[in-house]
Amino acid sequence: VQLVESGGGLVQAGGSLRLSCAASEFTFDDYVIAWFRQAPGKEREGVSCISTTDGSTHYTDSVKGRFTISTDDAKNTVYLQMNSLKPEDTGVYSCAVGPPKNYYPDHDVLWGREERYDYWGQGTQVTVSS
Numbered sequence: 001v002q003l004v005e006s007g008g009g010l011v012q013a014g015g016s017l018r019l020s021c022a023a024s025e026f027t028f029d030d031y032v033i034a035w036f037r038q039a040p041g042k043e044r045e046g047v048s049c050i051s052t053t054d055g056s057t058h059y060t061d062s063v064k065g066r067f068t069i070s071t072d073d074a075k076n077t078v079y080l081q082m083n084s085l086k087p088e089d090t091g092v093y094s095c096a097v098g099p100p101k102n103y104y105p106d107h108d109v110l111w112g113r114e115e116r117y118d119y120w121g122q123g124t125q126v127t128v129s130s
Helices: none
Strands: 001-008 008-014 015-025 032-038 047-052 055-059 067-070 077-082 091-097 122-130
Touching: 001 091, 015 091, 015 122, 032 077, 047 067, 047 077, 055 067, 077 122
Parallel strands: 008 122
Antiparallel strands: 001 015, 015 077, 032 047, 032 091, 047 055, 067 077, 091 122
């Protein structure tokens, strides 16, 4: 499994970016795919995830209403549309793939635990200037 992120960059506060995570050597049949971010000096945190089984999604509170996660199964790609960006959104954004949502009964609560994900991309830098 290979995951390659793209779409990061420098943007002013209030702007938008769309991140892409292209997967190779596997198909989006029955997984949870998540976006994580890590700001300088901080721990990595889960931003959003989507279940390719049923399309259900989760978002961390700080991005609700601003970010949208989606998939294009034909392209084996996951997107993260980020609108109304804030300086605190700055960080390295990585996508990750984990087992199906029903693998963990507490998925709806603990989806953001990075140890639940098996495959990771290299990350893409997002910088939001004030």
